[in-house]
Amino acid sequence: xxxxxxxxxxxxxxxxxxxxxxxxxxxxxxxxxxxxxxxxxxxxxxxxxxxxxxxxxxxxxxxxxxxxxxxxxxxxxxxxxxx
Amino acid sequence: xxxxxxxxxxxxxxxxxxxxxxxxxxxxxxxxxxxxxxxxxxxxxxxxxxxxxxxxxxxxxxxxxxxxxxxxxxxxxxxxxxxxxxxxxxxxxxxxxxxxxxxxxxxxxxxxxxxxxxxxxxxxxxxxxxxxxxxxxxxxxxxxxxxxxxxxxxxxxxxxxxxxxxxxxxxxxxxxxxxxxxxxxxxxxxxxxxxxxxxxxxxxxxxxxxxxxxxxxxxxxxxxxxxxxxxxxxxxxxxxxxxxxxxxxxxxxxxxxxxxxxxxxxxxxxxxxxxxxxxxxxxxxxxxxxxxxxxxxxxxxxxxxxxxxxxxxxxxxxxxxxxxxxxxxxxxxxxxxxxxxxxxxxxxxxxxxxxxxxxxxxxxxxxxxxxxxxxxxxxxxxxxxxxxxxxxxxxxxxxxx
Numbered sequence: 001x002x003x004x005x006x007x008x009x010x011x012x013x014x015x016x017x018x019x020x021x022x023x024x025x026x027x028x029x030x031x032x033x034x035x036x037x038x039x040x041x042x043x044x045x046x047x048x049x050x051x052x053x054x055x056x057x058x059x060x061x062x063x064x065x066x067x068x069x070x071x072x073x074x075x076x077x078x079x080x081x082x083x
Numbered sequence: 084x085x086x087x088x089x090x091x092x093x094x095x096x097x098x099x100x101x102x103x104x105x106x107x108x109x110x111x112x113x114x115x116x117x118x119x120x121x122x123x124x125x126x127x128x129x130x131x132x133x134x135x136x137x138x139x140x141x142x143x144x145x146x147x148x149x150x151x152x153x154x155x156x157x158x159x160x161x162x163x164x165x166x167x168x169x170x171x172x173x174x175x176x177x178x179x180x181x182x183x184x185x186x187x188x189x190x191x192x193x194x195x196x197x198x199x200x201x202x203x204x205x206x207x208x209x210x211x212x213x214x215x216x217x218x219x220x221x222x223x224x225x226x227x228x229x230x231x232x233x234x235x236x237x238x239x240x241x242x243x244x245x246x247x248x249x250x251x252x253x254x255x256x257x258x259x260x261x262x263x264x265x266x267x268x269x270x271x272x273x274x275x276x277x278x279x280x281x282x283x284x285x286x287x288x289x290x291x292x293x294x295x296x297x298x299x300x301x302x303x304x305x306x307x308x309x310x311x312x313x314x315x316x317x318x319x320x321x322x323x324x325x326x327x328x329x330x331x332x333x334x335x336x337x338x339x340x341x342x343x344x345x346x347x348x349x350x351x352x353x354x355x356x357x358x359x360x361x362x363x364x365x366x367x368x369x370x371x372x373x374x375x376x377x378x379x380x381x382x383x384x385x386x387x388x389x390x391x392x393x394x395x396x397x398x399x400x401x402x403x404x405x406x407x408x409x410x411x412x413x414x415x416x417x418x419x420x421x422x423x424x425x426x427x428x429x430x431x432x433x434x435x436x437x438x439x440x441x442x443x444x445x446x447x448x449x450x451x452x453x454x455x456x457x458x459x460x461x462x463x464x465x466x467x468x469x470x471x472x473x474x475x476x477x478x479x480x481x482x483x484x
Contacts, residue, residue: 019271020271033273033274033321033323034266034270034271034273034274034321035271035274036271036272036273036274037273038228038229038272038273039228039472040472040475043475043476043478043479046479047478047479050479056481057479058481059408059409059410059480059481059483060408062408062409062410062479062480062481063404063407063408063409064323064327064407065404065407
C-alpha cells in the first residue's frame with residue numbers, strides 16, 4: 001500500500017469522515033462505518049479524495065465496500081491511478 | 084386486473100411450476116375479497132384490519148417470504164409485490180401493513196444469523212406471526228441510519244433497550260417488533276444493530292393515537308418502547324448491511340406496489356364511469372374519454388416504473404455488491420418519490436374524471452377513501468428528505484442507470 005496515498009486518505013478522512021476515532025491512527029482495516037462515518041459523510045470523503053488526487057471514482061467503485069476502511073480506499077485510489 | 088407489461092413474468096425457476104401462478108392468484112383473491120368487505124369499516128373506525136390480516140394468515144401469506152423448509156411459501160420479491168398490487172386495490176391499510184410485515188420478514192429470511200433468529204423465523208412461519216418495525220426515533224430527523232438509543236446488557240444472556248418511537252405502525256397489534264439501536268452505549272450513532280423483540284417482552288406506552296386523513300387502519304401510533312430480549316435475538320450483521328440489501332429496497336418495492344394497486348383501482352373506476360357514459364352516446368366519445376386517455380399515460384408510466392424497479396431488485400437480489408452500490412440506492416430512492424407522486428396525481432385525476440359520484444363518500448364509484456389514502460405515500464416518508472439523500476449521492480454519481 002502506498003504510504004503517501006494512505007497519508008492523504010487519512011487527512012481527507014479526518015476532515016470529512018466525522019469519525020469518532022482519530023483518522024490518523026485508526027487501524028488500516030478498521031470499519032469506518034462502525035467508527036461513525038455516515039453515508040452522507042462518505043460522499044464528502046469521496047468528493048475530498050477526488051479533489052485531492054484529481055481523480056473520478058468510476059460508477060462501479062461507488063459501493064460501500066470501496067469506502068469501508070483506510071486500506072480499501074487507498075487500494076481503490078491506487079487502482080484508479082494505474083488505470 | 085390485467086397482467087401486462089411485466090418485465091419478469093417468471094422471475095425465478097420455481098415460478099415456472101404450472102400450478103404456482105394459479106395458487107398465488109387464488110390466495111391473493113381470497114385476501115382481496117376480505118379486504119374489500121372491511122375496507123370502509125376499517126377506514127371509518129380507524130381500526131386495525133384484523134379480518135384481512137387473519138385471512139392472510141389463514142392463507143399462509145404471513146409466511147409467504149419464508150422458504151418452504153422454514154414453513155413458508157417461498158414467494159419471490161416479485162410475487163410479494165404482485166400480491167400487494169392486488170390487495171392495494173381494495174384496502175390501502177391492509178396492503179401497507181402486509182408490505183411492512185414483509186419488509187421485516189425478508190430481513191429474517193435473508194439475514195437471520197444466530198440459532199435464535201433462525202428458530203424465530205420458523206416460528207413466524209408456523210404460527211403466522213405479524214412483524215412490525217421501530218426504525219425511526221425522536222431527534223434523529225427521520226434518518227433511520229442513525230440511532231441515539233443503545234442496547235444495554237441485562238445479564239443472563241439478555242439485553243435491554245428503551246426507545247422513543249414517533250411511529251410504530253400497528254405496533255399495538257404486532258406479535259414482534261424489529262427495533263434498531265446503537266450496538267452498545269459506546270457505539271457511534273451510525274453503528275446500528277437490529278433486534279427482534281417479542282410482544283411478551285415488550286412494553287409499549289402509547290404517546291399519541293392515530294386519527295389521520297388516510298391510511299387510517301395502519302394505526303401508526305407513537306410509543307415509548309421498553310424491551311428486553313435474548314442477546315441472540317440481535318442480528319450479528321450490522322443494520323447498515325440489512326438496510327442496503329433488504330429493508331430499504333424491499334420496503335420501497337413493496338410500498339410502491341401497494342400504491343400501484345391504489346392507482347390501478349382508481350383508473351378502473353374512472354374507466355367504468357367513462358365507458359358507461361360512452362354507451363349512452365354511441366359514435367360520440369364523451370368529453371371525459373380524453374381525460375381517461377391522459378390518465379392512461381400516467382398509469383402506464385407508473386406501472387412500468389414500479390414493475391421494472393421490482394425486476395431490478397429481483398435481478399440484484401442475490402448480488403450484495405449491486406444492492407450496496409450507489410446506483411442501486413438512487414434507483415430505489417427515486418422509485419419511492421416517483422411512486423408517491425404518481426399515486427397522488429393519478430387518484431386525484433381519476434376522481435375528477437368520475438366526478439361528483441366519485442367525490443361522494445357513499446357511492447358505488449366513490450374514490451373518497453382512496454383519495455385520502457393517496458396523500459399518505461407523500462408524507463409517510465418525506466420525499467424531500469429522500470431527494471436530499473439522492474442529491475448528495477448525485478454529487479459523485481456518474482449517472483449510470
